Amino acid sequence: MQKQAINIDFHNVMESALGPGLGLREEDLNALVPRLKKAVRALERRRWEDPVGHSLAWMRLPYDHPWLPDLLALAAEVRARFNNLVVLGIGGSALGNIALQTALNHPFYNFLPWEVRGGPRLFVLDNIDPELVEGLLELLPPEETCFNVISKSGATAETMAQFLIVRDLLEMALGRWYREHLVVITDPSEGALRLIAERERLPTLPIPKGVGGRFSVLSPVGLFSAACCGINVQELLDGAAFMDYMCGGQNPLHNRAAVGAAIQYLLYEKGHHITVMMPYSHALRDVADWFRQLWAESLGKRYRRDGTEVRVGPTPVKGLGVTDQHSQLQLYMEGPRDKVVTFLKVMVDEATVPIPNLYPDLEDVAYLGKDHNSLADLVTAEWMATAEALRQAGCPNLTYWLPALDAFSVGQLLYLLEVQTAIAGELWDINAFDQPGVEVVKRMTYGLMGRPGYERYHAEAMEVLKARNPRHRIC
Numbered sequence: 001m002q003k004q005a006i007n008i009d010f011h012n013v014m015e016s017a018l019g020p021g022l023g024l025r026e027e028d029l030n031a032l033v034p035r036l037k038k039a040v041r042a043l044e045r046r047r048w049e050d051p052v053g054h055s056l057a058w059m060r061l062p063y064d065h066p067w068l069p070d071l072l073a074l075a076a077e078v079r080a081r082f083n084n085l086v087v088l089g090i091g092g093s094a095l096g097n098i099a100l101q102t103a104l105n106h107p108f109y110n111f112l113p114w115e116v117r118g119g120p121r122l123f124v125l126d127n128i129d130p131e132l133v134e135g136l137l138e139l140l141p142p143e144e145t146c147f148n149v150i151s152k153s154g155a156t157a158e159t160m161a162q163f164l165i166v167r168d169l170l171e172m173a174l175g176r177w178y179r180e181h182l183v184v185i186t187d188p189s190e191g192a193l194r195l196i197a198e199r200e201r202l203p204t205l206p207i208p209k210g211v212g213g214r215f216s217v218l219s220p221v222g223l224f225s226a227a228c229c230g231i232n233v234q235e236l237l238d239g240a241a242f243m244d245y246m247c248g249g250q251n252p253l254h255n256r257a258a259v260g261a262a263i264q265y266l267l268y269e270k271g272h273h274i275t276v277m278m279p280y281s282h283a284l285r286d287v288a289d290w291f292r293q294l295w296a297e298s299l300g301k302r303y304r305r306d307g308t309e310v311r312v313g314p315t316p317v318k319g320l321g322v323t324d325q326h327s328q329l330q331l332y333m334e335g336p337r338d339k340v341v342t343f344l345k346v347m348v349d350e351a352t353v354p355i356p357n358l359y360p361d362l363e364d365v366a367y368l369g370k371d372h373n374s375l376a377d378l379v380t381a382e383w384m385a386t387a388e389a390l391r392q393a394g395c396p397n398l399t400y401w402l403p404a405l406d407a408f409s410v411g412q413l414l415y416l417l418e419v420q421t422a423i424a425g426e427l428w429d430i431n432a433f434d435q436p437g438v439e440v441v442k443r444m445t446y447g448l449m450g451r452p453g454y455e456r457y458h459a460e461a462m463e464v465l466k467a468r469n470p471r472h473r474i475c
Contacts, residue, residue: 003239004403005246006412008256012387013263013340013396022337022394024266029253032262032427036252039261039426043419055433057210058418061218062241062411067206068233071220074183074203075227079119082146082181085228086136087124088162089150089221091293092213093185094126096222096414099290103283103410104231119230120146128158133165142173148183150221152207154191157445163193185220212433214294217414232407239411246412247419257419264340264420265427267396268314272340276332278319279344280383283405287344288318291417298421298432305429312428322382329386333393341390341397344413345383346405349376 015023047059078085087097101122106112110121123136147166151159170178179202186193188206197204205220216222218240223233243256252258264275275295277288300313319328321343332339353376357369368378383399390397400416402409425432447457 003242003408006256006416007401008259008398010263010398012391013398017391018394018396023396028266029262032266033252035427036258036262039423040252040255040258042426043422054210055212057208058215062237062244065237067220071205071224072227075224078146078228082120082144084140084145085120085122085148085225086145087148087150087225088159088166090126090156090158092216093150093221094124095290095293096217097225098124099286100222100226100231101229102286104407105229107282119228122225122229125162128161137169142170146181146183148185148225150185151193152187152213154186154193185224214297215418235407236411239408240415243412243415257416258423260420261423261427263398264314265424267340272338272396273314274317274339275314276317276319276339276341278321278324278341280321280379281344281346284344285320292316292318294417294421297435299424301430305431312430321386322379325382325386332390332395337394339395341395343383343387343397343399345399346402348404350405352376
């Protein structure tokens with residue numbers, strides 16, 4: 001069967017659909033073409049010409065994955081041996097894992113019996129709240145559990161704190177066999193976690209040089225737990241490669257990632273500073289969460305590349321159709337016209353769930369079961385109604401259509417959104433691959449926790465606490 005590409009329907013972002021003075025005109029897109037061409041060429045040149053370790057190394061992942069055989073072999077061992085897999089990670093070392101699992105496995109995967117799952121239950125500890133951590137560790141027998149520790153730097157405070165706790169728990173419960181219950185994913189040659197793994201002979205997989213956390217879902221970071229849970233990771237990579245091909249060519253207006261970036265950029269410049277991702281598929285809800293980090297950390301920047309202060313950045317908001325029609329939609333309909341809504345929709349519904357034709361005498365409910373209607377029909381009707389209502393309210397909205405809810409299509413989607421983000425960074429002339437604001441928080445945390453070399457941050461924090469005005473606190 002021939003593979004299909006994701007389609008983007010952006011009719012509802014155009015002035016011809018929204019009304020005079022609203023949305024984009026054809027001239028807006030055409031005027032941006034020279035800059036789009038320059039942005040696409042810059043990314044294409046840097047991805048191949050720059051040395052390994054550059055920030056565009058993630059663009060090579062669909063083709064360059066020498067670690068894949070080791071990953072699949074290690075995942076097969078975990079699938080055969082363990083009832084539970086716990087990912088210890090945060091941010092880009094967790095959100096992609098969650099997104100793949102919810103998108104491509106049964107919605108209640110962890111409740112399925114072993115003979116149906118064929119692999120471990122998956123738990124992703126993406127927070128260090130002590131009640132959360134303690135609650136999970138109390139439930140999972142150490143002898144049945146494998147822990148996947150993910151940190152590129154090997155110094156992520158949250159992940160390394162979790163690791164220390166788990167490492168101690170495993171050794172106390174299992175003695176010298178604790179090593180068989182740990183899999184480390186980290187930098188191939190550097191960092192404290194790499195040193196620990198080599199010292200204790202722990203199984204490891206690499207995070208390729210130059211692959212940043214929020215762009216790492218198609219590396220061992222995201223693919224190991226996916227493979228352990230039975231997801232076809234080769235299909236994910238093939239889908240990403242297919243989308244990479246579809247984003248080629250000379251005309252950027254035929255490039256899905258370039259068009260997506262252009263729409264977001266142009267609407268931002270017109271005052272639409274909030275971008276909402278709203279899947280009309282429960283399975284894709286965590287893709288919106290993953291995208292929220294990708295978009296926010298990549299594009300929320302104080303400075304342009306030349307050092308000019310710009311303070312740019314569209315604010316990403318996640319939603320879920322139809323759930324958030326009953327929580328957020330009122331704001332989008334009648335609140336400030338500062339939003340653009342991106343819907344995710346699947347062309348073919350794998351499940352439909354027919355609605356029974358009951359109570360024919362009660363017209364308030366009888367219509368739901370008439371004409372062989374199903375829940376899939378109702379979801380589609382609600383998406384159509386929401387898109388049209390937003391259009392009538394002057395709120396730009398567009399829809400990304402996935403051909404199917406499978407690994408190939410999800411691989412396409414993730415790669416498309418990554419490239420779209422990179423092109424948007426070029427349009428704003430910012431570095432989409434660093435996060436200096438986050439680094440400030442990390443340094444302060446190190447100081448407050450007593451890490452050597454960061455004493456001044458501790459002292460500064462203490463001075464700030466002393467300077468707080470007691471009148472600004474209600475006790």
